[in-house]
Amino acid sequence: MGHGPAVKLGEDKASGYKAKLGMYLFVLYTLAYVVFVGISVLQPSLMESAFMGQTLAVAYGMGLIIFAFVLAIIYNRFCSRAEQRLNN
Amino acid sequence: MIYAQSPLAVGLFITFVLFVLGLSFFLARRTTSSADYYAAGGQIHWFVNGIAFAGDYLSAASFLGICGMIATAGYDGFLYSIGYLAGWVVALFLVAEPMKRLGKFTFADALDSKFNSKGIQLTAAISTLLVSVFYLIPQMVGAGVLVQPLLGMPHYVGVLIVGIVVTIIVATAGMASTTYVQFMKGGMLLVFSTVLVVGVLGRGLSTSPDQGGKKAYHEFKTLAAQTGTDGSLQLSDSTYAVAADWKTGDLGKAGFVRLTKGGVDSVWKLKETGGGYALSETLFAKEFPNGTKLYNGLPKEQGAFFPVGAVKELRIDGKEVAQTGPLGPIGFLSSVKNSTVTLWGKTIVKESDGLTTVYFQKPTSGAKILRPGLKFKVDNATGTQKFNFMSLMLALFCGTAALPHILIRYYTVPSQAAARKSTIVAIAAIGFFYVLTLFMGLGAMTNGVINLNDENMSAPLLALSFGVVLFSIISSLAFATVLGTVSGLIVAASGAVAHDLMDNFLGMKMTDRNKVLAGKVAAIVVGCIAIYLGIIFEGMNVSFLVGWAFAVAASANLPAIMMILFWKKTTAQGVATSIVVGMVSAMGLILLSPDMWALYGKLPANAPISFNSPALVSVPLSFLSLVVVSLLTRKAAVPVAVEAA
Known part of the structure; x- marks a missing residue:
């Protein structure tokens, strides 16, 4: 059988912590995405209302893109710390 | 051109x-x-x-x-x-x-x-x-x-x-x-x-975008018209000739009128006003049965099919202006939001001598442009339309992490x-x-x-x-x-x-x-x-096929990946079943969808299902099949741990 990584990987004792953190952040982002879709479907006129000088749709949509990046940075920071703490 | x-x-x-x-x-x-x-x-x-x-x-x-x-x-x-x-x-x-x-x-x-x-x-x-x-x-x-x-x-x-x-x-x-x-x-x-x-x-932004001074924007005309006592259409500009069947012809029934000037046809959108009509210039492409195509009544090379896209009314701080000058990203979006932009609607009219595609002006407020609803029906939407929208957003969300490449x-x-x-x-x-x-x-x-x-x-x-x-x-x-x-x-x-x-x-x-x-x-x-x-x-409309790929990937692959990672009772039979169920259900629903019915040359309303985006059905179905089959085959399953090569 040809399974397993293409390169040798050492044991990652932080994998459990990272998986749990990833799940929490995934749920958080999914909630924000579901609310966005929910407003678009159930109260679409709300998306036209002004929010910080833009339509709510633009502010929310841009916010979702930026939020993904911010969560990604936070995730990486905590994961890197956990790897240093548990694998060294 | x-x-x-x-x-x-x-x-x-x-x-x-x-x-x-x-x-x-x-x-x-x-x-x-x-x-x-x-x-x-x-x-x-x-x-x-x-x-x-x-x-x-x-x-x-x-x-x-x-x-x-x-x-x-x-x-x-x-x-x-x-x-x-x-x-x-x-x-x-x-x-x-x-x-x-x-x-x-x-x-x-x-x-x-x-x-x-x-x-x-x-x-x-x-x-x-x-x-x-x-x-x-x-x-x-x-x-x-x-x-x-x-x-x-x-x-x-x-x-x-x-x-x-x-x-x-x-x-x-x-x-x-x-x-x-x-x-x-x-x-x-x-x-x-x-x-x-x-x-x-x-x-x-400008109400007359001239591409940095390189090319003037085509000014789309408006004509006034009255109905004569004999039923003819009498225009404010007499250089145009009106077809006799302007009201009863195929174009007339669709809300348009064909005018001729200098031997060249043009198509105008009719709008009733108090006691008369306002005619607004459109763009149109006509395809004849022999395959010949004319654009705004002329061959493509004549360049009569003008490029479009302009702000109709530009407002800055509540005042109407002709142009804004340089803008920052936030100022650009705000200016669009506070203005009115001419978008273009599309109607296809089947005439006795060919197929005419008419593009007509649709002035739309910037606030409406910068919110969902112009392409996907969300305002006063039916249950099916809401379902379609949610299903599309689910496929986009789930598809990426399941694309093999x-x-x-x-x-x-x-x-x-x-x-x-x-x-x-x-x-x-x-x-x-x-x-x-x-x-x-x-x-x-x-x-x-x-x-x-x-x-x-x-x-x-x-x-x-x-x-x-x-x-x-x-x-x-x-x-x-x-x-x-x-x-x-x-x-x-x-x-x-x-x-x-x-x-x-x-x-x-x-x-x-x-x-x-x-x-x-x-x-x-x-x-x-x-x-x-x-x-x-x-x-072939390429967006159909991209939609297929995302829907099939989200339905066939993602449930299997997620459950292997996060559910310990997952079995090999469950994974294989979910892949097959996800693939077949997503493909099957797409093939039975109204959009595909239209491609087959049939009436979309006669399609067996009423939605086009399958993910909201096929993704849960794939998850469910994995859970059921895994539970049914749990005792027989003997997972084999394979060490890294």
Whole structure:
């Protein structure tokens, strides 16, 4: 059988912590995405209302893109710390 | 003609192709093992891999399709940007590191790592092939679409050029050359899209967009008319002649009237006013039964089919102005929001002497343009329309982390941390690009550059309004976009054939050298198939096929990946079943959908199902089948732990 990584990987004792953190952040982002879709479907006129000088749709949509990046940075920071703490 | 062939674009494209071919032959000398061929030796730097992710992911659908859709339908195009980017959150938080930990060369490796199951090997390989081929077809068709207006060559030449170049790239150095092609393409796409957006913001908004003084915007006329006592239409401008059957003819019934001036036809939209009519000029294309096409009553070469897109009423701080001057990104969006923009509706009228497609003006408030609802019906929507919208957003969210050509990129980096970091670079690069799509799309919408016959050309035509150099760079980048994505798909498909089917499923004993050879032969075969499909699917709406790929990937692959990672009772039979159920249900629902019924030449209302996007049914169905079959086969299952090779 040809399974397993293409390169040798050492044991990652932080994998459990990272998986749990990833799940929490995934749920958080999914909630924000579901609310966005929910407003678009159930109260679409709300998306036209002004929010910080833009339509709510633009502010929310841009916010979702930026939020993904911010969560990604936070995730990486905590994961890197956990790897240093548990694998060294 | 809205655009002409650019020798500079051809030159830049040829230069790019020669460079990547040279690079591929150079890297081929270092590609000696199967790990080199399928995973670039697992030694790609995470930053390079992250930008290559962007190169892989930002296909023609993203660059041309989203910009074009925003240009004509506003925010609804941007919904794709939001959904596609959200899919990367699933990839980062749930899939990136486990994929790196479990797999070797292909998506099937990761699914099968705990089970050593022939069922998983076969179904995952078929799923990979199916998704890759469905994704390949629109890319190849897109290549053909691009080559016609830009290089003046027929459709099949574009498909052949891309197919042959990509097959050589992949067959020489596999994932190594593919990675660097995607890295370059992804980087250049970000840089030059930024340049284009800076140009749009610097130009600002105007009610008479003149492309920086290069080309005056066509002023669409309005005429007044009264009905005579004999029922004829009497116009305020007597130089126009009106057809006698102006009210009872096919155009009249659809709300339009045909006028003639100097022997040239024009079509006008009729609007009743107090005691009379207001006629507004339209754009129209007429196709005769013999295949001849006239644009605004004249052959295409006469250039009577004007580019469109302009602000109708521009308001700054509550005051109406003619132009804004340079704007910042926030000021640009606010100005669009507070203004009224002329969008264009489309009606197809079947007449006795041919088919007339009429594009008519639809002044729309900026606030409506910058919210969902112009393309996707959400206001006063029926249950089915709401279902369709939610289903689409689910497919976009779930599809990314299940695309085989994206997943295999996790094997090219040396560690799980590198897999994570490369995904974060991808999110930054792709997110930044998707923010730019809103400005590029709105820029095309307001700069008088849209060709209503082909909205996909909006971004290159916006670039043309800034000069032929930027147009040439953006056009050659559009080709490079197709090259990069197709090369990733061919690597994924060749891995499914050579590694999953031949090596694992059929158990063919091959030396490492022969595994590389098998991969290269598979790449050539897949490349030939892609060329063939790209030619025979000419004219097919590419968004259908991209939708198929995302829906099938989300339904067949994601439930299997997620449950293997997060549910310990998952069995091999459950995984194989969910892949089959996801594939069959997603494909089946698409084939029975109203949109497909229209393609078959039947009435969409007679389709067996009333929705077009299957993910909201097929994804839960796939999850459910995995759970049920896993519970039923739990006692019999004997998972086999397979150590890392």
